[in-house]
């Protein structure tokens with residue numbers, strides 16, 4: 098009896114908090130058929146937002162993948178003083194509010210900040226432009242690849258790499274031929290998580306982008322701006338598109354997740 | 358082959374750490390990698406955060422205190438802390454129940470339920486807010502309108518923090534040995550006694566760390582609350598939203614002060630989490 | 642000399658693991674590094690391979706100072722205790738790895754790998770993955786992989802440690818034969834004295850990070866330099882203040898010149914051997930034992946309670962305990 102009670106409670110809670118809201122918005126988006134959905138997403142603003150999103154998320158994923166692989170190798174294959182501290186710093190972005198991230202970047206890279214001013218005098222604008230949005234996105238999604246790789250690298254051990262070295266492989270060769278194939282699933286998992294987080298980032302990007310329509314507007318910013326301007330169909334369509342991407346990542350991570 | 362017993366007396370006496378090649382503490386490869394990583398981390402994370410803290414304090418503690426205690430900032434901070442605490446508590450209970458159901462119960466569609474638990478992690482926060490507004494907004498098909506209310510804020514925070522407790526409790530529950538429970542049952546314990554005396558003590562560390570994670574996330578949350586809270590100062594404005602409007606109005610010092618408070622709360626929660634995890638490891 | 646290790650000292654943190662170790666390995670020999678667990682055997686082997694750097698001291702391989710060479714450039718074959726099989730590569734690709742790194746032509750690789758797989762009797766399993774092999778097969782694959790690059794020396798860390806007793810015995814004889822065939826200078830680590838004696842032509846006894854003794858199996862067995870080595874290499878017992886091998890003791894019902902009187906406590910028959918456990922007078926209850934043939938035990942009619950005399954045989958190696 099208690100079992101059915103708990104089950105009902107859990108299912109009802111999830112239904113009303115999670116499932117019904119998502120289904121409702123998808124239903125509302127497609128209530129008028131596919132045409133309005135397609136139309137809302139192919140407006141020039143929407144297409145531009147889509148393009149900005151892909152560029153920003155793409156760079157952020159590349160940066161975090163390279164950094165993620167490097168740092169996880171550092172954490173699992175090297176010993177150095179201060180390892181615990183580095184480990185803690187990697188997780189720091191998880192605890193920081195996206196808006197604080199935005200403010201922090203403005204205070205360093207903004208036009209009126211020393212570093213930002215200097216960069217701007219060289220013709221390199223960070224804040225209110227793509228580099229700032231990339232940095233903000235990199236910040237918020239920093240730990241994901243590292244956290245996906247570290248346990249797998251630990252589990253893998255370094256014996257295979259040492260064996261490769263004794264067989265004449267250089268560090269790079271042993272990384273490419275031995276380590277990388279060993280971590281490919283975990284890497285895929287981390288990259289997908291990182292991509293999802295990057296595509297969906299809102300707060301930090303909202304601050305550093307200046308929310309300039311048709312210039313620095315990403316899809317998430319587009320959703321908010323359309324909604325505030327009472328253009329519900331466009332907001333819902335973009336939200337649904339993002340939700341579908343989220344569901345897709347969910348399924349992908351399910352496939353890639355290291356099984357034990 | 359010989360062991361050079363004959364040579365050994367001739368070799369000079371060695372003082373520990375004396376002669377021989379001096380060994381670096383770590384190799385040049387490690388040093389280079391570490392240097393690049395620290396530089397990258399500094400440029401993107403550490404220096405910007407340090408500047409925020411510095412900016413909040415550089416006009417003295419009095420200024421900091423006044424910035425944090427302006428009526429609207431103070432209201433936003435207290436709302437955030439109170440709402441996050443409520444959300445953490447609900448998560449503690451509901452998260453544990455859901456984890457329990459996912460591990461111990463069996464029903465058709467369980468795998469699907471298990472998969473969608475992670476949806477809040479994958480869904481952009483602004484979309485989460487919009488989605489909730491669709492069901493619990495002015496056009497609610499259920500006739501429940503939580504838009505621009507504190508209940509709406511709590512709802513949004515519940516949505517984005519849903520997975521934390523579930524995903525920390527679930528693995529622990531999976532690893533609990535059924536024989537321990539069977540042993541307890543064979544000793545005459547009732548199901549409730551088994552839960553209370555055998556299962557719960559094992560789960561507590563995971564439940565608390567999940568709750569701490571959820572609390573940290575709730576404190577920092579921005580995107581999901583933007584639309585549903587309506588951003589009403591003194592009523593539904595959470596700290597991150599208040600911070601956002603201060604940045605928009607170029608009040609950077611005030612914004613830095615609120616940021617510092619948010620950072621401090623998050624760090625305190627993380628420290629607590631670390632302690633909880635060590636406690637859990639010791640018991641496990 | 643194929644390998645010359647000179648005055649090597651190595652510590653992990655503050656714990657010294659190798660202390661002033663010097664070892665020479667002759668070309669073409671099959672050498673065992675024998676010692677108790679934690680004695681530093683693996684560390685010494687890894688220092689030779691370049692997987693660890695010594696704090697002090699040098700390593701020469703084939704006359705070349707290799708101390709600062711990376712493992713990549715040392716031309717050593719290393720077989721890990723747990724094989725370190727490349728899990729994502731087939732048996733063939735595992736063995737071919739070193740040759741592919743050296744960018745040998747495809748045909749040559751194919752030929753050489755198949756030749757090696759035949760040598761280790763794995764030619765039929767070339768397309769399998771390591772997870773589809775038994776422990777012994779994985780071990781042989783690892784060996785073939787190490788041999789593929791024609792290393793100057795072959796280093797094996799507890800090559801049979803993870804295998805069950807039966808397979809172990811088979812592979813031991815096989816390794817001996819393989820070495821006779823391939824003739825590559827080989828050093829293998831073991832903590833099993835029987836394995837060392839059976840397979841190696843030279844034994845290096847390593848304990849507490851120090852070389853205790855070096856010699857042929859017969860030398861270290863029959864002429865151990867100290868009680869530790871004597872105990873480690875075979876059974877010992879104590880009579881009259883000396884350590885003696887239990888099969889080097891004469892037992893007699895009548896008094897013997899220079900013998901030690903004792904009382905039989907138990908007679909245990911282990912097939913062909915008989916283990917006679919005795920209380921030696923004046924040894925405060927510390928038991929000794931003597932190993933005799935069944936024939937002798939029967940002839941003497943040994944039974945518990947009998948009084949006998951014990952005396953080391955004339956050629957027996959004895960070590961005075963008091964001297965140490």
Ligand SMILES: Nc1ncnc2c1ncn2[C@@H]1O[C@H](COP(=O)(O)OP(=O)(O)OP(=O)(O)O)[C@@H](O)[C@H]1O
Pocket residue numbers: 653654658676677678679680681682683684685832
């Ligand atoms: N990487 C390391 N870091 C710290 N200590 C180590 C490391 N490798 C080995 N040691 C220590 O050095 C000592 C010798 O280790 P080693 O592996 O050489 O022993 P061994 O003779 O091979 O023992 P076994 O037969 O158990 O394999 C041990 O006390 C071990 O704990």
Ligand SMILES: [Mg+2]
Pocket residue numbers: 682683684798799
């Ligand atoms: Mg070892």
